Amino acid sequence: MANIYNFSAGPAVLPKEVLKKAADEMLDYRGCGMSVMELSHRGKEFTQIIEAAEATLREIMGIPSNYKVLFIQGGASMQFAMIPMNLMTKNKKADFVNTGEWSKKAIAEAKKFGTVNVVATSEKEIFSYIPKLDPKKFSKDADYFHIVTNNTIYGTEYKTIPDTGAIPLVADMSSNILSAPVDVSKFGLIFAGAQKNIGPAGLALVIIREDLIGRAPDTIPSLMNYKVYAENKSLYNTPPCYAIYMAGLVFQWIKDQGGLGAMKKRNEEKAKILYDFLEASKLFRSPVAKEDRSLMNVPFVTGDEKLDAKFTEEASKRGLKTLKGHRTVGGMRASIYNAMPVEGVKALVEFMKEFENNNKK
Ligand SMILES: *Cc1c(COP(=O)(O)O)cnc(C)c1O
Numbered sequence: 484m485a486n487i488y489n490f491s492a493g494p495a496v497l498p499k500e501v502l503k504k505a506a507d508e509m510l511d512y513r514g515c516g517m518s519v520m521e522l523s524h525r526g527k528e529f530t531q532i533i534e535a536a537e538a539t540l541r542e543i544m545g546i547p548s549n550y551k552v553l554f555i556q557g558g559a560s561m562q563f564a565m566i567p568m569n570l571m572t573k574n575k576k577a578d579f580v581n582t583g584e585w586s587k588k589a590i591a592e593a594k595k596f597g598t599v600n601v602v603a604t605s606e607k608e609i610f611s612y613i614p615k616l617d618p619k620k621f622s623k624d625a626d627y628f629h630i631v632t633n634n635t636i637y638g639t640e641y642k643t644i645p646d647t648g649a650i651p652l653v654a655d656m657s658s659n660i661l662s663a664p665v666d667v668s669k670f671g672l673i674f675a676g677a678q679k680n681i682g683p684a685g686l687a688l689v690i691i692r693e694d695l696i697g698r699a700p701d702t703i704p705s706l707m708n709y710k711v712y713a714e715n716k717s718l719y720n721t722p723p724c725y726a727i728y729m730a731g732l733v734f735q736w737i738k739d740q741g742g743l744g745a746m747k748k749r750n751e752e753k754a755k756i757l758y759d760f761l762e763a764s765k766l767f768r769s770p771v772a773k774e775d776r777s778l779m780n781v782p783f784v785t786g787d788e789k790l791d792a793k794f795t796e797e798a799s800k801r802g803l804k805t806l807k808g809h810r811t812v813g814g815m816r817a818s819i820y821n822a823m824p825v826e827g828v829k830a831l832v833e834f835m836k837e838f839e840n841n842n843k844k
Contacts, residue, residue, distance in 0.1 A: 488827035490817045491805035492635050492780060493658070494678040498822040501732045519728045524721050532724075533717065536731030543734060543742050546667050546690060553689040553709065554717040554727050559657045559676030562687055563589040566653055566672065567596035569699040569709050570627045578602050578625045578650070583610040583634040584811060585655055593629070600625065609812070610637040612772035616645050627651045627671060633659030633777050635679070636809040638769075638816065640777035644669050651695060659779050660688070661737060662821060663747035671695050677726060679779070680820050682733050686726035737821065746821050750778045753819050753828045757781050760832045766790075766839040770814070784814035791815060794838055803831055 489496045512519050515528055522529045537552045546552065555561070566589075571577055575597030579590050581604035593599050600622050603614035621628065628647040633640045635658040644666075645652070651671025660675040667673065672691045678684035689709070697710045705711045711719050737746060758776060761769045767783045769776065785791055791814050795807045808814040819828055 485802065487802040487804050488823070488830060489804045490819070490823070490827075490831070492679070492809070492816060492818045493676070494684045495680075495818055495820050496822045497682070497729075498733065498736045501729070501736050501822075504732055505729060520725050522724065524718060524724050529724055532728050532731055533722070536727055536734060539731065539734040539738055540688075543661070543738050544665065544667060544690075549693050550667060551691050551693060551696065551709075551713045553691065553712040554722055554730075555687045555689055555712060556685060556723050557687060558678075558685055559585075559655060559674060559687050560588065562655070562674045562689065563592035564595075565707050565709070566627070566629070566674070567593040568703050568707050570651070570653070570672070570695060571597040572698045572700065573626050574624045576600065576622055576625050578622050578628040578647075580604070580614065580616065580630050580645075581606060582613060582631050582639060583637045584809075585631050585635065585657070586629075589629055589631075589655065597626075602628075605639075609770070610634060610639065611770050613639050613641055613775040618646075621647065621650065625650050627653045629653045629655070631655040631657075633657075633662075633779055635780050635818075636782075636812060636816075638771045638777045638780045638782040639775040640779070642774065651692070658818075658820075659777070661734075661743060661746060662750050662779055664743040677730055679818075680733075680822075682729035683723075683726040686723045686730060688730070747778075749825065750819070750821065753823065753825050754778045754781065756825070756828050756832055757817060757819070760835060764835070764839060766842065767835060779820055780816055780818050782808055782812065782814055782816045784808075788813060790842060793842075797838065798831075798834055801830075801834055803827075803834055806831075 509518055577593055578600045581601050590599050602620045603616050605612050605614045628650045632654050653672045654670050656673050657676040658679045661680045674687055674689045677686040691709055696713050699708050761767055761783055766785055769783050798806050806815045808816045817831055
C-alpha cells in the first residue's frame, strides 16, 4: 500500500487503527455474521453501537447531563438552517461573528428566518484574524449568538470563547471539535460535521442544552426539529448507522490515546513544527495573525501562484497529498487534524525545506 499523508481539509484523514478495526469487522460484526451496514437500527447490536458512541463522547468531552447528544444527517450545512428554525423563534433575531465562508453561509440561511446582526467581521482583511468583540454591539434580545470556533478555510481559531451572558452561544466546531478540551457548559449548542475530526461525511453531531429543545413551532418538518431527535434518541427514522459506528470507533480511539488533553498536547506539538518553520522560512509564510492561528488548518503561501502550483504538484508526487488551498483563497493549506501523525507534519516540513532550497527567490 502506498505510504502517503493526507492533508485534506475534509473529508479528512482518519486514524489508521480505526480503519483497520472497521476493516476487521466489515464482514462479521463481533460474531453476529453481518456487517454493521446490514444491521437493523432497532436491533440490539446497533442499539449498543449508538449508546456506546454517545457514552464515550460524553466521557471524553465531559458533556453535562443537561445536554442532549444528537446524531443528525445533512452535514454541518443543514445545521445552518436547523438552528434558526429551532432557536430563532422568540425575538427572531440572532448575533453572528463573520469569520469566513462558513459564517457567511450560516448567516445567509439564518436571514431566511429572522434578523441577523453581524457584531464583528474580519472580511476586509480576507479573514486573516479573529475580530475583537465589543459586547456593546451584542443584541440584548438575540435568540442566540453564533460563532465558528475554527475557520477551516482561513486557518483562524478562537483562543478564548466569547462571553455572551444569558444569550445562548452556538458554535460551529466542525473543524476543531475533539482537538482539545472544551467547557461544554459555556455553550447552548455545539455542532460539527463529522468529516474533519469525527468520521464519515454526511453525519453531523449536535450537542444541545435541554432548555433549547422544544422552541420550534410544530409547523416545521419533523426531521428539522431537535425535539424529534431528542425524544427518539436520534432514531426517529433510520439514522446514518455506519457513520455513527465509525464515529464511535473514533471516540474510543481518542479515549485510548489519553483523551482531549492528550489530543491538545499532540496537536500543539504538530502545529508548532509547521508554524516555527513558516516563521523561519524565506520562501513560505503564513497569512494568518499569529495569535489566532489554528491548530487544525494551516494555510501558507509563497506569494507566487505558479510556485504554489509547482509545490502542491511535487508534494503530491512525494506522497504529501491534498495540500492545495481552498478555491477561494489559493496557496496551500495543510490540515493536521487529530488523526494526522506527527511524522506526517515532519515529512511535510522536510519537503518544504528541500523545495525552498531548490527554488530560491
Ligand atoms: C466543513 C465545514 C462545514 C460544512 O460541512 P458539511 O458537512 O459539508 O455541510 C461547516 N462549517 C465548518 C467550520 C466546516 O469546516
